[in-house]
Amino acid sequence: MKVKSLLSIAICAIIIAGSGPCLYAQKVFKQQRVIIIMMDGFGEKYYRASAMPFLNQMEQHGIYKIVPSLMPAVTNVNNMAIATGTTPAINGITGNVFFNAKTQKEEYVEDPSLLLTPSLFEKAHNLGIKSALLSVKLKTIEVLGKYADYTLCPECLAVQKDKWANPPVLSDVYSREVNYQIxxxxxxxxxxxxxxxxxxxxxxxxxxxxxxxxxxSVKVFLSTMDSYIAKLHQTAPDAAILITADHSMNHKTQAWDLFQVCADKHTPVKIVISPEKDRYMKHHKGLGGSAYVYLLKSSDAASVKKTLLGLNGVDAVLTKSEAAAKYHLMASRIGDFMVLGDVNTVFGQLNGVAYEKLADTYRSHGSAYEAHVPLFVYNAKTAPAAGYFTSNYKLAAWLFSDKQASKK
Ligand SMILES: [Zn+2]
Known part of the structure; x- marks a missing residue:
């Protein structure tokens, strides 16, 4: 063990004097390993439609719930919340992209300094507990990977090669196989x-x-994933297995480019951010079921709101403070308005047109209709009771929680 780790344990022990989150976490990890699986896009309908006997066993013998996920119902917001055990109001991650007030531009969330709270990996590192982060996406590793002892993703394997005795071969992100390889x-x-x-x-x-x-095709994928999870249990029968998802998924019929709409209606805005937009455009073309609208000037608020509410497919237009309060968002990192789509509607950039009808096969997320997911807690010897898990971000929050520690 490194001197630094020993030191942090010692400091931790002195500060907490024998009863706190540090010692609680150390006790948990001494007793058993913990496997956390964030199954991207794994909505309940997918679970129920596929043969997943090991997950059925987890459901029967552990905790199983459908819980709210965080809004906007996009990957980064939920992944960062699960990996820190905190809401976006605390961790600062409100989308896959954000509006940088300094540069006045839309930017991808890839800089680790945007994450304002320690990840599970950092907490583990500070206690001398070794961790690994295996992701199909580079952006996850960029933001969360710093304190993980092992990281893996298709785009970052070259850098990590020396750490893996037999470096795995990974397919690209647009495949089922990459999940199996991970x-x-x-x-x-x-x-x-x-x-x-x-x-x-x-x-x-x-x-x-x-x-x-x-x-x-998806049933085969999920059954195969189920057998992989069963295999992890076989390999590490001591380990707790915690599983949840970031969002579910729905067919969407129409898309609005809200920037274009507002310009056309003579109520122009500064910028519209689609929090679902990321570098993986094949998935959803950067369109999602909610959007942040930034005004040119605050006196435009009433007219812009009227334009947005006049659109077919818009469920609600929340002010910054309403959205921050309702969805635990950090007010400084969302727009003046948060626009919420109905189950059929997504928002994003449409190359010069305001409206587009989407293909019959188009599926996406981001709205409140995709913000509920399954949560499984299995073989976790010291996990709190089912009532604790009120949202997906609490999946692993208890591992380092003061409250949990004080209860034990
Ligand atoms: Zn996702």
């Missing part, structure tokens, strides 16, 4: 590196963007 890598880590006590796996929702729950 699971294989997790299995090998559990087998060969028992000193790694916390393993966080983040899969891709590409299959759910592509296929409805009733499609054979």
């Amino acid at each position: 699971m294989d890598a997790a299995d090998s880590l559990l087998k060969n590196k028992p000193e790694v006590r916390l393993v966080f796996i983040h899969t891709t929702d590409y299959p759910m963007h592509m296929w409805t729950p009733e499609t054979d």
